[in-house]
Amino acid sequence: MDRVEIVEVGPRDGLQNLPAVVPVADRIAFANRLIAAGLKRIEIGSFVSPKAVPQMADTASVVQAVERVPGLRLMALVPNARGAEDAIAAGLTELEFVLSVSDDHNRANVRRTTAESIAELRSVCAGIDPERKLTMRFGLAASFHCPFAGRTEKARTLGVIEEVLAIREDVEIALADTTGKAHPMQVQALASEALARFGTSARFAFHGHDTSGFGIANVLAAYQAGIRTFDGAAAGLGGCPFAPGASGNTATEDIVNLFHGMGIDTGVNLPRLLEAADMAAGFPGAIPGSHIRLLPRQAA
Numbered sequence: 001m002d003r004v005e006i007v008e009v010g011p012r013d014g015l016q017n018l019p020a021v022v023p024v025a026d027r028i029a030f031a032n033r034l035i036a037a038g039l040k041r042i043e044i045g046s047f048v049s050p051k052a053v054p055q056m057a058d059t060a061s062v063v064q065a066v067e068r069v070p071g072l073r074l075m076a077l078v079p080n081a082r083g084a085e086d087a088i089a090a091g092l093t094e095l096e097f098v099l100s101v102s103d104d105h106n107r108a109n110v111r112r113t114t115a116e117s118i119a120e121l122r123s124v125c126a127g128i129d130p131e132r133k134l135t136m137r138f139g140l141a142a143s144f145h146c147p148f149a150g151r152t153e154k155a156r157t158l159g160v161i162e163e164v165l166a167i168r169e170d171v172e173i174a175l176a177d178t179t180g181k182a183h184p185m186q187v188q189a190l191a192s193e194a195l196a197r198f199g200t201s202a203r204f205a206f207h208g209h210d211t212s213g214f215g216i217a218n219v220l221a222a223y224q225a226g227i228r229t230f231d232g233a234a235a236g237l238g239g240c241p242f243a244p245g246a247s248g249n250t251a252t253e254d255i256v257n258l259f260h261g262m263g264i265d266t267g268v269n270l271p272r273l274l275e276a277a278d279m280a281a282g283f284p285g286a287i288p289g290s291h292i293r294l295l296p297r298q299a300a
């Protein structure tokens with residue numbers, strides 16, 4: 001059976017934009033429910049300035065407490081060297097370095113131009129002891145569309161991919177539709193070209209938001225282009241606090257349901273994932289965005 005890999009980003013993307021800070025104990029309980037549902041790759045939080053994103057303060061305590069099961073991979077988002085150091089000190093071996101392909105969004109998000117973030121990434125990578133065997137993901141925000149500058153030209157995103165792969169190969173690159181305004185043809189075009197040009201030096205993932213209702217269609221477009229790793233957030237929560245107008249991630253349960261419907265394995269237990277999604281939907285201020293979660297359960 002064909003198989004895809006699901007990366008659950010709810011504990012990071014899902015919670016970072018909620019109006020109220022979710023207490024650490026609830027963040028841990030949420031992550032444990034996701035783990036119980038069979039999710040093996042989880043973005044557990046971020047190591048960013050707590051002034052910029054108070055919702056992600058004390059991710060180290062979440063990392064420390066979540067249940068460990070065989071094969072579980074935890075990843076955290078970092079924007080700079082300080083974040084990478086803190087994530088490693090918390091015991092993580094998988095980091096997602098975030099940078100936006102758009103200068104305007106990158107400035108709003110991390111107060112740097114894209115080139116400055118690439119320079120920061122270079123120094124982060126140079127500072128990592130090769131003995132550490134860190135797994136790296138480069139998260140390319142606004143790969144398709146910028147909340148301030150509009151559509152991102154494909155050549156711009158491909159150029160940034162080329163630059164970051166010159167720093168380090170053997171990484172995963174997440175093509176992020178931060179605003180949820182990409183359409184399937186755009187996803188197909190960028191994903192195909194990225195895989196054709198860089199598929200031997202990097203692995204690719206698709207990170208989508210469902211702002212325009214294209215979330216599942218974009219996942220399918222990325223799959224048809226050859227991508228096999230997909231980000232989702234339980235209950236469709238999520239959004240970058242510095243990307244006005246964006247709504248939640250494409251719901252993990254909808255992605256899992258899509259692939260199971262097509263006879264493609266995800267390793268995820270959908271009924272148990274729905275329980276985790278129910279918890280996420282109940283966080284104060286949450287605006288859930290999924291489809292399958294709202295159907296009568298016996299029909300799921």
Ligand code: COA
Pocket residue numbers: 016046047048049050051052053077079080082083084086098109110111141240241242
């Ligand atoms: N973790 C925790 N604190 C950090 C930090 C990190 N990774 N990086 C910097 N800081 C602290 C500094 O110690 C400093 O603290 P102080 O005010 O108490 O002295 C403060 O943040 C400002 O540091 P500075 O280096 O000047 O950063 P900045 O103000 O230019 O902000 C970022 C840059 C990247 C730290 C900040 O914009 C940020 O955290 N952005 C996160 C964006 C995000 O998570 N977006 C959603 C996901 S895409």
Ligand code: ZN
Pocket residue numbers: 013176178207209238239240249
């Ligand atoms: Zn996102």
